[in-house]
Amino acid sequence: AMCVNDIACAGGEPLFFLDYIACGKNYPEKIATIVSGVAEGCVQSEAALIGGETAEMPGFYPEDEYDLAGFAVGIVDKKDLITGKELKGGETLIGIASSGVHSNGFSLVRKIFEMTKESLETYYDELGTTLGEALLAPTKIYVKALKSLKNGGVKVKACSHITGGGFYENIPRMLPEGVHAVVHKDSYEVPAIFKLMAEKGNVEEKVMYNTYNMGIGMVIAVDPADTDKALALLEEAGEKAYVVGETVEGEAGVTLC
Numbered sequence: 001a002m003c004v005n006d007i008a009c010a011g012g013e014p015l016f017f018l019d020y021i022a023c024g025k026n027y028p029e030k031i032a033t034i035v036s037g038v039a040e041g042c043v044q045s046e047a048a049l050i051g052g053e054t055a056e057m058p059g060f061y062p063e064d065e066y067d068l069a070g071f072a073v074g075i076v077d078k079k080d081l082i083t084g085k086e087l088k089g090g091e092t093l094i095g096i097a098s099s100g101v102h103s104n105g106f107s108l109v110r111k112i113f114e115m116t117k118e119s120l121e122t123y124y125d126e127l128g129t130t131l132g133e134a135l136l137a138p139t140k141i142y143v144k145a146l147k148s149l150k151n152g153g154v155k156v157k158a159c160s161h162i163t164g165g166g167f168y169e170n171i172p173r174m175l176p177e178g179v180h181a182v183v184h185k186d187s188y189e190v191p192a193i194f195k196l197m198a199e200k201g202n203v204e205e206k207v208m209y210n211t212y213n214m215g216i217g218m219v220i221a222v223d224p225a226d227t228d229k230a231l232a233l234l235e236e237a238g239e240k241a242y243v244v245g246e247t248v249e250g251e252a253g254v255t256l257c
Contacts, residue, residue: 009082009218026054030066044141090246126192149220165211183255231243
């Protein structure tokens with residue numbers, strides 16, 4: 001998801017993916033489960049899974065631990081690259097909903113919650129699931145959503161994939177010099193898992209927005225005239241999207257208010 005979302009964020013389409021699994025002991029059924037998840041991600045992003053490697057490394061990894069890596073190659077016509085160069089003040093910022101914590105900030109998750117079977121199997125009414133299920137909700141893949149905007153004739157002027165570093169570190173990356181992003185925190189409902197983490201871990205709001213996606217996995221900038229069309233296309237593609245702010249003239253950066 002991280003790989004193909006980054007490709008989509010640049011205006012491209014993923015072509016293929018390769019995975020690498022390193023483990024202390026090769027349990028074939030565990031590896032098969034992991035690879036089936038990778039394959040599902042490839043189906044969702046219309047990328048081919050063309051190979052991979054499993055390395056058994058006893059003595060380096062404990063028996064029940066494993067490490068996952070992968071990379072994707074994508075393609076884009078130069079004219080379709082999303083660079084943010086044409087971005088100016090007065091554009092609309094649209095946020096596309098995330099499916100949960102995604103793939104970032106788990107060091108803090110492990111500090112907030114006990115990583116025990118009992119803790120992870122605790123059911124929370126506000127989550128509607130157990131803690132473990134909420135934390136492991138698969139990362140949303142936005143390839144088809146961004147493709148639907150391109151096919152629908154909406155020009156995405158800039159795009160930010162909200163990963164590690166949250167709003168404060170990712171949104172400024174899509175801004176050219178002289179353009180500032182303003183995001184309105186009350187423009188959408190922050191998912192329950194983030195509220196629970198902030199409360200249980202006594203984590204201040206700025207740290208939450210500087211670590212997590214807070215319910216928005218991708219932020220795109222479009223011309224105000226394209227706002228309604230973009231929202232309709234994203235809804236057709238099965239995504240929840242919100243107008244979360246706008247760009248203004250000023251020093252490159254982001255203000256949350």
